[in-house]
Amino acid sequence: MTPKDKIRNFxxxxxxxxxxxxxADRILELTETxxxxxxxxxxxxxxxxxxxxxxxxxxxxxxxxxxxxxxEDYYFNLIDTPGHVDFNYEVSRSLAACEGAVLIVDxxxxxxxxxxxxxxxxxxxxxxxxxxxxxxxLPSADPERACNEVENVIGIPAMDAPRISAKMGTNIKExxxxxxxxIPAPKGxxxxxxxxxxxxxxxxxxxGVIIYVRVKEGHIKAGxxxxxxxxxxxxxxxxxxYMGAKDLVPVGELHAGExxxxxxxxxxxxxxxxxxTVTNAERPCDESLPGYKKVNPMVFSGIYPADGAKxxxxxxxxxxxxxxxxxxxxxxxxxxALGFGFRCGFLGLxxxxxxxxxxxxxxNLDLITTAPSVIYKVTLTSGEVKYIxxxxxxxxxxxxxxxEEPVVNAHIYTPSEFVGNIMELCQDRRGTFVDMxxxxxxxxxxxxxLPLNEIVYDFFDALKSRTRGYASFDYExxxxxxxxxxxxxxxxxxxxxxALSFIVHEEKAYARGRRLTEKLKxxxxxxxxxxxxxxxxxxxxxxxxxxxxxxxxxxxxxYGGDITRKKKLLEKQKEGKKRMRQLGTVAVxxxxxxxxxKLDD
Amino acid sequence: MIGIYVHVPFCLRxxxxxxxxxxxxxxxxxxxxxxxxxxxxxxxxxVGAEADTLYFGGGTPSVLAAEQIWRIVKxxxxxxxxxxxxxxxxxxxxxxxxxxxxxxxxxxVNRLSFGIQSADDxxxxxxxxxxxxxxxxxxxxxxxxxxxTNISGDLMLGSVGEDSESIKRSVDALCALPLNHISxxxxxxxxxxxxxxxxxxxxxxxxxxMCDLYLTAAEELEAHGFMQYEISNFxxxxxxxxxxxxxxxxxxxxxxxPSAHSFYGGKRYCCPSDVKRFIESEIQPEIITEESxxxxxxxxxxxxxxxxxxxxxxxxxxxxxxxxxxxxKRAKLFxxxxxxxxxxxxxxxxxxxxxxxxxxxxxxxxxVNS
Numbered sequence: 001m002t003p004k005d006k007i008r009n010f011x012x013x014x015x016x017x018x019x020x021x022x023x024a025d026r027i028l029e030l031t032e033t034x035x036x037x038x039x040x041x042x043x044x045x046x047x048x049x050x051x052x053x054x055x056x057x058x059x060x061x062x063x064x065x066x067x068x069x070x071x072e073d074y075y076f077n078l079i080d081t082p083g084h085v086d087f088n089y090e091v092s093r094s095l096a097a098c099e100g101a102v103l104i105v106d107x108x109x110x111x112x113x114x115x116x117x118x119x120x121x122x123x124x125x126x127x128x129x130x131x132x133x134x135x136x137x138l139p140s141a142d143p144e145r146a147c148n149e150v151e152n153v154i155g156i157p158a159m160d161a162p163r164i165s166a167k168m169g170t171n172i173k174e175x176x177x178x179x180x181x182x183i184p185a186p187k188g189x190x191x192x193x194x195x196x197x198x199x200x201x202x203x204x205x206x207x208g209v210i211i212y213v214r215v216k217e218g219h220i221k222a223g224x225x226x227x228x229x230x231x232x233x234x235x236x237x238x239x240x241x242y243m244g245a246k247d248l249v250p251v252g253e254l255h256a257g258e259x260x261x262x263x264x265x266x267x268x269x270x271x272x273x274x275x276x277t278v279t280n281a282e283r284p285c286d287e288s289l290p291g292y293k294k295v296n297p298m299v300f301s302g303i304y305p306a307d308g309a310k311x312x313x314x315x316x317x318x319x320x321x322x323x324x325x326x327x328x329x330x331x332x333x334x335x336x337a338l339g340f341g342f343r344c345g346f347l348g349l350x351x352x353x354x355x356x357x358x359x360x361x362x363x364n365l366d367l368i369t370t371a372p373s374v375i376y377k378v379t380l381t382s383g384e385v386k387y388i389x390x391x392x393x394x395x396x397x398x399x400x401x402x403x404e405e406p407v408v409n410a411h412i413y414t415p416s417e418f419v420g421n422i423m424e425l426c427q428d429r430r431g432t433f434v435d436m437x438x439x440x441x442x443x444x445x446x447x448x449x450l451p452l453n454e455i456v457y458d459f460f461d462a463l464k465s466r467t468r469g470y471a472s473f474d475y476e477x478x479x480x481x482x483x484x485x486x487x488x489x490x491x492x493x494x495x496x497x498x499a500l501s502f503i504v505h506e507e508k509a510y511a512r513g514r515r516l517t518e519k520l521k522x523x524x525x526x527x528x529x530x531x532x533x534x535x536x537x538x539x540x541x542x543x544x545x546x547x548x549x550x551x552x553x554x555x556x557x558x559y560g561g562d563i564t565r566k567k568k569l570l571e572k573q574k575e576g577k578k579r580m581r582q583l584g585t586v587a588v589x590x591x592x593x594x595x596x597x598k599l600d601d
Numbered sequence: 602m603i604g605i606y607v608h609v610p611f612c613l614r615x616x617x618x619x620x621x622x623x624x625x626x627x628x629x630x631x632x633x634x635x636x637x638x639x640x641x642x643x644x645x646x647x648v649g650a651e652a653d654t655l656y657f658g659g660g661t662p663s664v665l666a667a668e669q670i671w672r673i674v675k676x677x678x679x680x681x682x683x684x685x686x687x688x689x690x691x692x693x694x695x696x697x698x699x700x701x702x703x704x705x706x707x708x709x710v711n712r713l714s715f716g717i718q719s720a721d722d723x724x725x726x727x728x729x730x731x732x733x734x735x736x737x738x739x740x741x742x743x744x745x746x747x748x749x750t751n752i753s754g755d756l757m758l759g760s761v762g763e764d765s766e767s768i769k770r771s772v773d774a775l776c777a778l779p780l781n782h783i784s785x786x787x788x789x790x791x792x793x794x795x796x797x798x799x800x801x802x803x804x805x806x807x808x809x810x811m812c813d814l815y816l817t818a819a820e821e822l823e824a825h826g827f828m829q830y831e832i833s834n835f836x837x838x839x840x841x842x843x844x845x846x847x848x849x850x851x852x853x854x855x856x857x858x859p860s861a862h863s864f865y866g867g868k869r870y871c872c873p874s875d876v877k878r879f880i881e882s883e884i885q886p887e888i889i890t891e892e893s894x895x896x897x898x899x900x901x902x903x904x905x906x907x908x909x910x911x912x913x914x915x916x917x918x919x920x921x922x923x924x925x926x927x928x929x930k931r932a933k934l935f936x937x938x939x940x941x942x943x944x945x946x947x948x949x950x951x952x953x954x955x956x957x958x959x960x961x962x963x964x965x966x967x968x969v970n971s
Contacts, residue, residue, distance in 0.1 A: 528938065550957055552808040556789060556832060556833050557786050557789070557833065558848065560658050560862060561854050561862040563848070569959050570898075
């Protein structure tokens with residue numbers, strides 16, 4: 001049994017790109033948890049997408065042994081957290097599993113949106129926050145300023161924060177020593193009824209669901225019958241252990257204060273919700289751990305296979321992804337334009353992007369996705385309240401008494417020179433200014449309330465392009481607000497294309513309609529006859545473009561008996577047709593559907 | 602009855618827009634070439650294939666001497682019969698004189714096709730032609746004088762500075778000559794030719810302009826009694842090219858010479874574009890381009906080039922009544938946009954339809970296959 005005073009449970013929090021995974025790698029290296037020859041950059045991020053984008057999607061944990069300067073061995077449980085707002089809830093559960101957090105701040109960039117959001121979360125969970133200034137090797141590094149920011153903005157002492165370069169391996173040992181001295185050891189009664197927090201889970205083909213837990217009270221061993229309190233499900237424990245850097249390592253028992261895993265032949269990941277409490281079925285605890293909630297998707301989008309024949313493959317792939325991602329939801333959906341596909345729910349934009357990317361990369365699928373939508377709350381004249389996540393289901397305007405849309409509290413951190421640009425953007429996105437605070441003389445925190453449907457579109461890209469990539473952005477759901485919403489339809493050659501319909505605020509409908517028809521005109525090739533592209537609200541046309549008829553596509557010369565070119569052309573046409581969706585008489589390429597997702601140039 | 606195509610791969614000078622295979626002319630090479638053509642024809646002596654058209658294409662067939670043409674025609678007649686045959690020779694206005702033309706006639710040639718291209722000297726220079734308007738006029742008149750009664754002229758649409766007026770002038774000039782067939786084709790910048798550069802591309806007609814020029818030329822030609830029978834071909838009554846029609850009507854033909862194509866015995870194949878190899882090989886090398894031909898697809902693909910179009914009965918035979926029905930339905934959509942005409946039993950394209958025929962053909966083939 002591991003002595004409690006030798007355990008340190010901590011996570012690393014940082015804004016994206018500030019070096020979280022790199023520091024984790026250095027720590028793994030220095031504690032010789034992983035032999036140097038096995039080192040691969042960013043070990044904890046084992047999905048390709050994570051490594052490429054430099055983000056963490058899933059929480060992960062590893063146990064390390066550190067031989068400290070005081071001559072004692074310490075057991076570190078490092079819990080890696082997703083750094084993005086979409087996974088805020090997961091982050092909060094990971095934090096709840098720790099006593100301390102190492103806060104990384106980039107020495108040249110200082111505090112960013114996620115730095116603050118995650119730090120506040122950590123403080124909320126009573127974590128000891130240990131600031132670390134990273135990237136001191138960069139020429140533009142200004143550790144002094146970064147420390148000042150931490151003190152002034154967050155209000156925690158930082159002047160003696162370790163100044164490190166995770167990349168170069170500078171001063172890493174100092175961080176480890178500070179973890180020993182500054183982060184408190186866990187508490188808890190080994191003999192109390194079991195109380196363990198689930199902070200992650202994933203599906204393993206052989207063992208079933210593997211639950212990552214932090215034991216708060218009591219102990220657990222193989223053979224115990226466990227109860228998942230929120231899920232109200234019971235299982236017999238097969239194995240318990242801790243997470244080595246490369247493998248799971250079974251142990252006899254897990255005690256209060258420890259971080260480890262449990263397997264219990266669980267087939268459905270839906271049973272092992274993050275935040276749920278594990279207790280002993282025979283000797284249950286009185287009440288579950290606080291903070292559990294079921295996370296619900298906020299952003300919805302239709303996902304269709306580009307090739308209709310791949311529908312089955314898409315379903316299989318979604319099912320497999322769902323094995324490991326309880327927050328992903330999907331149900332079959334049929335579109336007149338796109339055929340059979342799925343309406344998928346995501347935690348947020350990044351989550352949506354990641355799922356799409358994984359479907360395309362890991363499952364080799366070519367997808368057409370529809371514009372992301374949020375859940376609108378519509379009260380009908382009959383008094384009935386409806387929640388609409390698919391524009392196609394939007395009720396007839398005549399029957400709508402009132403409509404509400406989700407809004408978010410958004411914080412944008414930016415160098416002050418871009419404030420004007422950002423205010424303009426937020427204004428344009430129907431934002432309500434709340435306040436603006438100076439972080440230091442050069443940087444500000446802009447606080448806006450924004451409709452979620454304005455940011456699911458292409459807000460992030462727009463923000464980046466208006467601030468040369470310097471602004472960072474974070475949001476949380478605030479609630480619903482009354483709104484004047486309309487459904488905008490797109491007609492090609494006079495026929496509504498259901499997959500292109502979306503819900504938009506009345507005031508923005510005209511501009512959006514115009515932009516959309518322009519984009520479609522650019523992206524739909526000339527057809528053999530003229531095709532009108534229209535945007536309409538109800539029956540009323542509000543914008544129109546015309547795709548001119550193709551005039552010349554002919555092989556004028558066909559002599560000498562050489563018809564191979566003619567045949568090649570025909571093959572090319574057939575190939576091209578495969579990538580097109582036939583909507584009535586109009587052939588629409590996949591790119592046209594995608595082009596309407598980014599209307600901001 | 603099959604057709605015989607002989608590709609004469611020699612030119613005095615390569616035209617900058619031309620993508621057909623040719624090499625510079627030399628007398629000794631041409632003798633060996635003629636030898637090789639005859640040698641290859643001989644292989645069919647006991648096969649029993651009968652031909653009623655012979656076509657000398659190129660390159661520039663008129664660089665060959667009358668005796669050389671005579672040798673090939675003689676061999677061809679011995680092997681393939683050539684009863685009441687149409688024997689065409691493509692000629693460059695610069696390479697003929699009275700004596701030579703008489704020689705060709707004596708060799709059996711009864712149809713000439715002159716690469717006139719334009720009646721405007723500026724455009725002829727741009728196209729890199731060796732002749733000017735006067736040379737072309739003289740050559741055609743000379744051909745008529747020595748007794749040719751079936752003469753065709755090529756007209757190139759859309760070269761530098763072309764507008765509807767200049768097109769009309771060229772058409773009028775050609776129609777004033779003793780011609781009874783005109784091929785009018787739109788200039789196309791082919792990959793790998795000297796014309797394949799932006800400088801030229803910017804000078805010649807763009808797609809929209811080209812379409813207008815084509816429509817103007819076609820109307821003007823029909824006004825002069827040259828009736829359109831294929832996308833780029835117009836003829837006075839009774840003077841359609843029997844040989845070229847074989848290509849479009851999916852009939853068989855044998856090709857001799859480098860880069861010549863054949864459709865024979867259900868296969869399509871061609872001889873590689875290599876005159877040295879052709880001359881040195883006992884039997885001309887052949888590359889199969891299609892092992893077994895999809896006759897339904899080809900019927901639609903080629904038949905829709907013709908102004909008579911395709912027959913729905915034939916589509917029913919080649920596919921099924923349902924396929925013909927489906928094709929008819931799709932064709933009617935094009936008809937409603939003025940791109941096709943649907944008759945009792947036939948579907949044909951309008952001129953506007955010809956201009957986008959690649960797409961229409963693909964759609965109609967898709968219709969019969971789905």
